[in-house]
Amino acid sequence: MSAHLHRYPETPDDTFVAQVERAQLCDLLDQVGPHAPTRCSGWDTHHLAAHLVVREGSPLGVVRLLRQSAADAEVERTVAERDFDSLVEDLRTGPPRASVFGTALTNRRGNGLEFYIHHEDVRRGRPGFDQRELPAWAQDELWSGVVFLGWHLLRKSPVGVGLRRSDNGELRVVAKKPRAVVVAGLPSEIALFVYGRADVAKVALEGAPDDVAALRAAS
Numbered sequence: 487m488s489a490h491l492h493r494y495p496e497t498p499d500d501t502f503v504a505q506v507e508r509a510q511l512c513d514l515l516d517q518v519g520p521h522a523p524t525r526c527s528g529w530d531t532h533h534l535a536a537h538l539v540v541r542e543g544s545p546l547g548v549v550r551l552l553r554q555s556a557a558d559a560e561v562e563r564t565v566a567e568r569d570f571d572s573l574v575e576d577l578r579t580g581p582p583r584a585s586v587f588g589t590a591l592t593n594r595r596g597n598g599l600e601f602y603i604h605h606e607d608v609r610r611g612r613p614g615f616d617q618r619e620l621p622a623w624a625q626d627e628l629w630s631g632v633v634f635l636g637w638h639l640l641r642k643s644p645v646g647v648g649l650r651r652s653d654n655g656e657l658r659v660v661a662k663k664p665r666a667v668v669v670a671g672l673p674s675e676i677a678l679f680v681y682g683r684a685d686v687a688k689v690a691l692e693g694a695p696d697d698v699a700a701l702r703a704a705s
Contacts, residue, residue, distance in 0.1 A: 504597035520570035636660030
C-alpha cells in the first residue's frame with residue numbers, strides 16, 4: 487500500500503476515505519496487538535479484524551453478516567482459526583476482486599464509514615483519546631454516507647432526528663416523527679453517534695429534555 491495513503495491529503499485527488507482509514511487502522515492494529523479493547527461490545531481487536539476480513543472476504547461476505555447470530559459465529563470461528571497478524575495483512579491489501587467491495591466504486595462507497603467507525607472503535611476503546619481533524623473533503627464524504635444511511639440507522643428512533651453539520655450549518659432530517667431532536671457536530675462525530683457510539687461521539691443534542699433523553703437511551 488502506498489505510503490501516502492497513511493495520511494489525509496489536503497485535497498482528495500484520487501484518494502478516498504476508505505483507503506486512508508484502512509491504512510491507519512491497520513497501522514494501529516499492528517501497534518496495539520490482538521487483545522486491545524474496542525467500542526464493539528465483547529470484541530477485542532482480534533475479533534474486529536476478523537469481522538472486517540469476513541465482511542469483505544467473499545461475494546457473500548456481507549450477506550453472511552446480516553443475521554447477528556450467524557455473524558457472531560463466523561467471527562468467533564475466524565478468530566479461532568486465524569492468527570491476528572494474517573488478518574491484519576489481509577485487511578491491509580484491500581478487498582479481494584471477488585468481494586462486493588472489490589471495485590474502486592464499491593470500495594469507496596461501501597467502506598468509508600465502515601473503516602472510519604471501526605478505526606475509531608479502536609482509538610476510543612480506552613480513555614484519553616483525541617478527536618482527529620479531518621480535511622473538509624473527508625468530512626463531506628462521511629456526511630454523504632451518514633445522510634444516505636441515516637434513515638435506516640435511525641428508523642427505530644423514538645423521536646424524529648435531524649442532523650446538522652457544525653462546520654457549515656447544513657441540516658438534514660433523517661427520521662420524521664412528531665417530536666424531534668437535532669444532532670449537531672462534525673460529520674465524523676455525527677457518524678459515530680448514529681452508529682451507536684453516542685457515549686464517545688462529540689455532538690450536541692438539541693431538543694426537549696425528555697426527547698433528548700429518549701434518543702440517548704435508544705438502541
